[in-house]
Each structure stands twice: as structure tokens, then as C-alpha cells.
Amino acid sequence: MTHSSTNHQRALIQRSTNDVHSLLLRSSSNIKPAREVTLRVKFIRLGEVITLHEKFYAEVVIEARWLYDPTAASWNPNLYIKNALGDVKQEIISELVDHLDEPVKPDSATCDTIYVWEIRKVVGTFWEKLELNSFPADVQQLSLQIVASCPTDECILVENRFQPSIVNREAFLAQQEWFLYEHIETRSTITTEDFSFRPIRQSTYLVTCYVARRPGYFYWNVYLLIFLITFIALTVYGVAPDLPQSRLQITCTLLLTSIMFRWSVSRLLPPVSYLTLLDKYTLVSLVFISLNSIWHSIIGYLVRRLNISKSIDNYMFGLFTIFFLLYHILMIISLCRALHHRNIMLENDRKYASKLAGMFETFAQGHHAVQRFKDRQNSSRTSLFV
Known part of the structure; x- marks a missing residue:
């Protein structure tokens, strides 16, 4: 009698253990990997860089792209710029596209992969810590800290490898005081949002352009x-x-x-x-x-x-x-x-020009783009150092 009750208890323990394992397997299979949100930033206009107050004015376009999920059609990373000062103006538009950026419908059967393409135009003033050790021959970085409101287990921000970020040098409003470089550096990192009951780890995307003060x-x-x-x-x-x-x-x-x-x-x-x-x-x-x-x-x-x-x-x-x-x-x-640091930055400009040229359809277009970068650098080298 005692032996049979012992076997019955062992059977119950084994059954409960199997139930726990099956529950864990079902829950782990339901966990979705974090979405990848690719970003591309275009500095369409840079304004005055105020050294005294460590801030700069900018108009930027942030292009975000992620896979469309019919089960969560309203999902959005809710991007915002962390180092913005005061209220910034934003205009947001979005549409569904295929891999060629052609508009598609959600129920389209001809397209296997559908992306959500969001374009966000942001205009405002942004804070930047300036390094003034080399003033007046200093080179400053102007950065935007783009943060996703959702936690890192839900989405991560990465660079758009097919369409790199760019800066419009022709619309630089402080050309008399600063020299704007061509290249842009990007970096993905993780920050913690403390304004909550439980700290939230958020994906952060840093995009940086560089300016050099004209010391003349x-x-x-x-x-x-x-x-x-x-x-x-x-x-x-x-x-x-x-x-x-x-x-x-x-x-x-x-x-x-x-x-x-x-x-x-x-x-x-x-x-x-x-x-x-x-x-x-x-x-x-x-x-x-x-x-x-x-x-x-x-x-x-x-x-x-x-x-x-x-x-x-x-x-x-x-x-x-x-x-x-x-x-x-x-x-x-x-x-x-x-001033030698400026030569290094010009070399980075040349490498970035070669990187962009490699994305053109023909060799002639790429060669023309590189030559245009070189001519622009040579014409502004004197004002950059003097």
C-alpha cells in the first residue's frame, strides 16, 4: 500500500514538471524578437552654432523603416530627439512600401515583404557639449540623440546601410564662422529612462556631423x-x-x-x-x-x-x-x-565621398561625385586653416 502511494506521488510530480516545461516552451515561442528600425538622417539645414550657450539650430529629416506586421499594424517606435531644447516642430508622414520604396497596400498579394516608411521632419534648437580646448582652432561635433520610446526588447535602432545619412552643405547658414564637413558618423547605444516606476532600457541612435571654426x-x-x-x-x-x-x-x-x-x-x-x-x-x-x-x-x-x-x-x-x-x-x-586635426577630418570626408560614390548606379556618376567632393575641399582649404 505504501509502495503504490509513493509511485502515485512520483507520477504527479513528473506530470507537474512536464506541464511546467511545456508552459515555458509555449511562452518562449510566443516571445517575438526585437524589431529592427533602420534610420537615415538628413541635415537639410544647419543654422547658427552658439558657442556661449552650447546649442545649435537645425532642420533635419529622420527616415525610419521597419517591417510591417498585420497583427500589430498600429505599432510605432515613437521616436524623439533627447537633446532637443524646448518645444520642437515636427511633421510626420508614413506609408507602406516594398523593398523598392514603391507604395503598396496592406493586403497586397504580389509583395512578400512590406515595410513601414516613416518620414519625420524636425525643426528646433539642440544642445551640444562643446570641447573648447583648441579654441579658436577647434572642431566641434553637432549630434542628435534619437531615442525610441519603447524598451530594447521591443525594438532597436540601427543604421540604414543602403542609404547613409547626409548633410546639405549649401544650406549651412553659419558659413562665415564655421566650416561644415561632408562626412557623418553614426552609433547605436542603449540609454536608461529613469522617469518611470521601473527603469526602462531604450535604444538610442547617435548621428553626428562636424564643423570647424574659421580662425581668421x-x-x-x-x-x-x-x-x-x-x-x-x-x-x-x-x-x-x-x-x-x-x-x-x-x-x-x-x-x-x-x-x-x-x-x-x-x-x-x-x-x-x-x-x-x-x-x-x-x-x-x-x-x-x-x-x-x-x-x-x-x-x-x-x-x-x-x-x-x-x-x-x-x-x-x-x-x-x-x-x-x-x-x-x-x-x-x-x-x-x-589645426592638424582638420587634415584628419578632410581625410574622413574623402573616405565618405568614396563610400557614397560606391552606391551610384554607374562608374561615371560615382567618379563625378568624388571629383566634386575634392574640388569643394580644395576651394575651401584656405579658409579652413586661415
Whole structure:
């Protein structure tokens, strides 16, 4: 009797175990893989890049495409741009197409694969953290963070490999201040949305275009003026060292002029916690003028009170002249290193042009596109570096 009850319990346990396994298999078979939403971004117009507030204006078209599912015909990834500032204007249209982008009907029997093609036009202002270490020879990236509202187990955002993203350089509204590059970089990542009862992992698509600041304005209106102010500090040695009051009057005037000039230039930049190339140059110039002022006070005291030979002033003049030349050489080297990054960006433009040319139907069209890119780069190379 005991043996039969034991066998009966074992049979019940085995049956319940089989039921659990079958339930898990049915539930796992019902889980659908995440949808792939391919994206293509077209920068149809770029406006002013405001360095002080770290933002830029843009009009972009986001083309999203995913497989049509009749059982979930109303499904949508609900894309939005995360780094948008304030309210942005959006226009959204969509239709069903085949693999050749021809319109089809949902019940079409002639088409095996149907896609949902959504075009979203977004106009607004977007935030971008600017890296100003190399200012005014800096290269900035202007990025859009496109996020899907649904979690990653429902959809993921990927690049459209057949139609890459592009930027319209002819409609760039800040061409007097910036140089817009041809190439665009994209990257897919995952972010977490914390404004919910349970954190949601969302697919994020980053699309970035690059602009380089045209440094010519700062060469002539900042660097040249500071150079002249600093150079004039060396001409003070033409005044006799036993007249320190005359020397100090000139150097203090130059020092105050440099401080006011630096303050007016600093208002063009946000309050960053590091020094830019221009900051380093102006600060070294201020230190140079200050050291000259200190020396003029010392030599006046030594000549008047201790009857020290005035020839020591000539040695100090030579020492300050060497220091003046050395730190200008170092500043020129630093500026050339910053400008070298622009050659790398131009090489990326050439590779991107070759990539786009490979997608044209004929060799002649592709060759013409590459040549057009090269001509455009050569014509703007001077303004890019000067």
C-alpha cells in the first residue's frame, strides 16, 4: 500500500514538471524578437552654432523603416530627439512600401515583404557639449540623440546601410564662422529612462556631423593685437632705468589694456573649467607684462639706492626677449597641432565621398561625385586653416 502511494506521488510530480516545461516552451515561442528600425538622417539645414550657450539650430529629416506586421499594424517606435531644447516642430508622414520604396497596400498579394516608411521632419534648437580646448582652432561635433520610446526588447535602432545619412552643405547658414564637413558618423547605444516606476532600457541612435571654426577673425582681431601689446612692453627698455615711474606708467597701461581685452574676449565663451589655446596665450602675455613691471621697479631701486650698474638692465632685456620668442614659438606649435586635426577630418570626408560614390548606379556618376567632393575641399582649404 505504501509502495503504490509513493509511485502515485512520483507520477504527479513528473506530470507537474512536464506541464511546467511545456508552459515555458509555449511562452518562449510566443516571445517575438526585437524589431529592427533602420534610420537615415538628413541635415537639410544647419543654422547658427552658439558657442556661449552650447546649442545649435537645425532642420533635419529622420527616415525610419521597419517591417510591417498585420497583427500589430498600429505599432510605432515613437521616436524623439533627447537633446532637443524646448518645444520642437515636427511633421510626420508614413506609408507602406516594398523593398523598392514603391507604395503598396496592406493586403497586397504580389509583395512578400512590406515595410513601414516613416518620414519625420524636425525643426528646433539642440544642445551640444562643446570641447573648447583648441579654441579658436577647434572642431566641434553637432549630434542628435534619437531615442525610441519603447524598451530594447521591443525594438532597436540601427543604421540604414543602403542609404547613409547626409548633410546639405549649401544650406549651412553659419558659413562665415564655421566650416561644415561632408562626412557623418553614426552609433547605436542603449540609454536608461529613469522617469518611470521601473527603469526602462531604450535604444538610442547617435548621428553626428562636424564643423570647424574659421580662425581668421581671431588671428587678426585677437592674436595680432595681443602680440602688439606684448611687444610694446619690450620697447619700454628704451627709457632710462633710473626713471622707473615712466616705465611703470607705460607697462601698467599695457597691463590694464590686456586685462580689459581678455575680459571682452572671454565673454564669447561659456565659463569652462579649463584653459583654451587663446586663454593660455593671453595669460602668458599678462604674466610677461607683469614680470616686466616688477623688474622696472627693482632696477629703479637698485640704480638709485645701491648705485648698481645700468648694464644689468641690458642683460634682463635680452632675457625677456628670449622668453618672448620662446613662448611664441610654443604657442605656434600648439596651434599647428590643433589645426592638424582638420587634415584628419578632410581625410574622413574623402573616405565618405568614396563610400557614397560606391552606391551610384554607374562608374561615371560615382567618379563625378568624388571629383566634386575634392574640388569643394580644395576651394575651401584656405579658409579652413586661415
